[in-house]
Amino acid sequence: MKKLAADTWAQTRRWLVHLRQDRMALTLGIIQPLILLALVGPLLDHVVRDASQVEELRRLLRERFATTDYLSFLFSGIAVFTVLVNSILGGIPIVFDRETGFMEKILAAPVSRLSIVLSRFVYVVLYSCLQLGIISLVGALLGVRPENPWLAGGTLLLFTVLLSAGITVLSLALAFVFPHHSIFFAITGFLLSPLLVLSPTFVARSSMPAWMSAAATFNPMTYAIEPIRAAFIVPGGGQAALYLHCALALLAFDIVCVALAVRTIKRRLA
Amino acid sequence: MSSSPESPALSVQGLVKEYPGGVRAVDGLDVLVKPGEVFVFLGPNGAGKSTTIRCVVTLAAPTAGSIAVYGHDVLREPDAVRRLVGYVPQEVALDRYLTARQHLELSARLYGIPRREASQRIESVLELVELRDRADDGVKGFSGGMKKRLDIACGLLHRPRLLVLDEPTVGLDLQTRYKVWDFVRALRDEGVSVLLTTHDMEEADELADRIAIIDHGRVQSQGSSAELKASYGGEMVKVDLGREPLEEADCKALASLEGVREVQRRGRSLLFVTANARDLAPRVAEWFEGRAGQPLRGLSFGPPSLGDVFLRITGHEIRDES
Numbered sequence: 096m097k098k099l100a101a102d103t104w105a106q107t108r109r110w111l112v113h114l115r116q117d118r119m120a121l122t123l124g125i126i127q128p129l130i131l132l133a134l135v136g137p138l139l140d141h142v143v144r145d146a147s148q149v150e151e152l153r154r155l156l157r158e159r160f161a162t163t164d165y166l167s168f169l170f171s172g173i174a175v176f177t178v179l180v181n182s183i184l185g186g187i188p189i190v191f192d193r194e195t196g197f198m199e200k201i202l203a204a205p206v207s208r209l210s211i212v213l214s215r216f217v218y219v220v221l222y223s224c225l226q227l228g229i230i231s232l233v234g235a236l237l238g239v240r241p242e243n244p245w246l247a248g249g250t251l252l253l254f255t256v257l258l259s260a261g262i263t264v265l266s267l268a269l270a271f272v273f274p275h276h277s278i279f280f281a282i283t284g285f286l287l288s289p290l291l292v293l294s295p296t297f298v299a300r301s302s303m304p305a306w307m308s309a310a311a312t313f314n315p316m317t318y319a320i321e322p323i324r325a326a327f328i329v330p331g332g333g334q335a336a337l338y339l340h341c342a343l344a345l346l347a348f349d350i351v352c353v354a355l356a357v358r359t360i361k362r363r364l365a
Numbered sequence: 366m367s368s369s370p371e372s373p374a375l376s377v378q379g380l381v382k383e384y385p386g387g388v389r390a391v392d393g394l395d396v397l398v399k400p401g402e403v404f405v406f407l408g409p410n411g412a413g414k415s416t417t418i419r420c421v422v423t424l425a426a427p428t429a430g431s432i433a434v435y436g437h438d439v440l441r442e443p444d445a446v447r448r449l450v451g452y453v454p455q456e457v458a459l460d461r462y463l464t465a466r467q468h469l470e471l472s473a474r475l476y477g478i479p480r481r482e483a484s485q486r487i488e489s490v491l492e493l494v495e496l497r498d499r500a501d502d503g504v505k506g507f508s509g510g511m512k513k514r515l516d517i518a519c520g521l522l523h524r525p526r527l528l529v530l531d532e533p534t535v536g537l538d539l540q541t542r543y544k545v546w547d548f549v550r551a552l553r554d555e556g557v558s559v560l561l562t563t564h565d566m567e568e569a570d571e572l573a574d575r576i577a578i579i580d581h582g583r584v585q586s587q588g589s590s591a592e593l594k595a596s597y598g599g600e601m602v603k604v605d606l607g608r609e610p611l612e613e614a615d616c617k618a619l620a621s622l623e624g625v626r627e628v629q630r631r632g633r634s635l636l637f638v639t640a641n642a643r644d645l646a647p648r649v650a651e652w653f654e655g656r657a658g659q660p661l662r663g664l665s666f667g668p669p670s671l672g673d674v675f676l677r678i679t680g681h682e683i684r685d686e687s
């Protein structure tokens with residue numbers, strides 16, 4: 096156990112050095128969610144504000160979106176999407192390590208195999224925390240101010256970590272399966288946009304066409320966005336059942352991902 | 366099983382490695398490396414050297430056969446083997462974002478070297494590979510030779526008892542090559558066993574206590590350099606023609622000179638295998654003197670070189686048997 100922790104930390108440090116060295120990726124990684132928030136937010140916020148002038152529409156918005164403040168509504172979706180991107184790309188350095196042979200050097204050392212996977216997860220969580228901190232700050236400046244900041248912050252952290260675990264582990268499994276980074280980028284890039292659109296990021300599930308809303312049921316992002324959104328915009332935080340239901344759904348998702356990944360990675364690391 | 370003083374540094378028995386797709390890269394290989402010796406794998410491209418090494422350092426699982434490092438089986442006690450072995454791969458594998466020191470720090474942590482001891486050892490290996498003044502520079506800006514030296518330093522840091530070097534001097538300049546040879550000798554003097562592969566006959570001759578000539582995934586012949594040369598069973602006279610090969614008829618005539626056992630064409634040279642090179646050499650020179658317009662560039666004679674032995678065993682060269 097102590098060895099696992101030491102091995103994991105040794106490798107996490109390496110990923111943190113990468114982050115510090117690769118200024119470009121770091122800057123872009125921080126700007127990208129801000130762009131979404133700063134561009135999509137005001138754009139749709141305007142439409143929503145106009146619509147809410149009409150009494151009938153305002154009632155509908157309250158019913159479907161729980162708020163007429165679109166920016167606050169959008170915030171949870173952008174936060175979750177940001178963590179999703181980090182997680183889905185979490186396997187990339189492993190792909191490169193396999194290409195350059197660096198992985199073999201690590202595998203030739205008496206290193207706990209689990210620590211290779213864990214170090215990527217720990218790194219993704221740390222990096223996500225940095226990004227979430229920054230977009231929360233920017234969000235607060237733009238007017239995203241939850242009624243109960245502790246509940247909102249805690250929910251944001253818990254549910255993004257739950258989502259990230261499963262996705263990161265899947266990404267790592269892909270990294271061990273595909274021999275070349277071009278295939279890896281193609282697959283992950285292909286997955287990102289449907290995951291984003293078939294989720295309640297921009298529109299509440301109740302306002303989607305039926306088939307889309309059905310598809311969103313199978314999107315793990317949904318189970319991270321909805322409780323976080325409730326914590327941010329529903330007065331009093333909404334119903335406890337929602338949190339429990341979503342946490343269990345994500346936990347089940349994580350267990351399936353870990354089981355799949357362990358089988359794949361074990362075969363590759365034999 | 367525990368390591369006893371008598372256990373060989375490395376014992377490979379009946380190793381078979383088949384890759385998916387049915388390539389039998391190693392096909393019944395046996396090798397025994399004694400503690401404290403430098404053992405060299407010589408073999409043509411694709412002979413199975415790297416594959417054998419990957420099995421030894423636990424990166425690939427044998428299809429059949431067994432491997433033990435100081436008595437520890439690679440499949441049953443992989444972590445014990447990993448602690449005893451230092452591995453420097455054929456291709457330099459470094460992380461372009463890290464400095465030399467950060468590479469060594471990572472190695473120290475992965476091998477569980479206590480912090481205080483690690484910093485001392487890092488200084489001393491940096492000194493050894495002469496990278497001390499570049500220790501805090503990113504490896505992105507390192508030359509090929511510096512990268513290779515750092516890669517070797519990473520393999521040495523945890524003081525392995527068996528150091529495995531896969532083609533350690535490819536692409537290095539002469540000075541660096543000699544430096545690497547010096548490291549290897551210094552390590553052997555400290556009692557470290559070394560297994561290395563090379564295509565370079567001079568390297569094998571200089572470093573090896575024993576050599577295994579490997580081809581088609583099997584040891585074809587092994588022994589010290591002197592033993593291998595003796596096993597050739599003859600001496601050589603080498604003639605440098607300095608031009609294109611002779612006519613077939615001339616080869617025939619030369620082959621029938623007294624004492625010639627075999628004539629080999631090798632590029633612009635001719636090689637005569639004989640029982641006594643000192644006796645044959647003047648006769649060969651005489652034959653060429655008698656031929657107008659065919660002066661010799663040079664003539665030398667002596668025992669066979671390791672290259673001669675290698676070529677005879679692996680036979681990857683066009684040969685004219687007489």
Ligand SMILES: Nc1ncnc2c1ncn2[C@@H]1O[C@H](COP(=O)(O)OP(=O)(O)OP(=O)(O)O)[C@@H](O)[C@H]1O
Pocket residue numbers: 384385388389390408409410411412413414415416417455
């Ligand atoms: N991962 C692999 N998958 C399939 N075949 C492989 C793989 N690695 C090596 N081989 C094959 O196994 C054989 C032995 O390769 P190996 O790399 O062990 O040779 P080598 O003796 O190290 O050669 P070289 O001197 O060129 O490095 C070759 O035929 C090679 O094509």
Ligand SMILES: [Mg+2]
Pocket residue numbers: 414415416455531
């Ligand atoms: Mg090789």
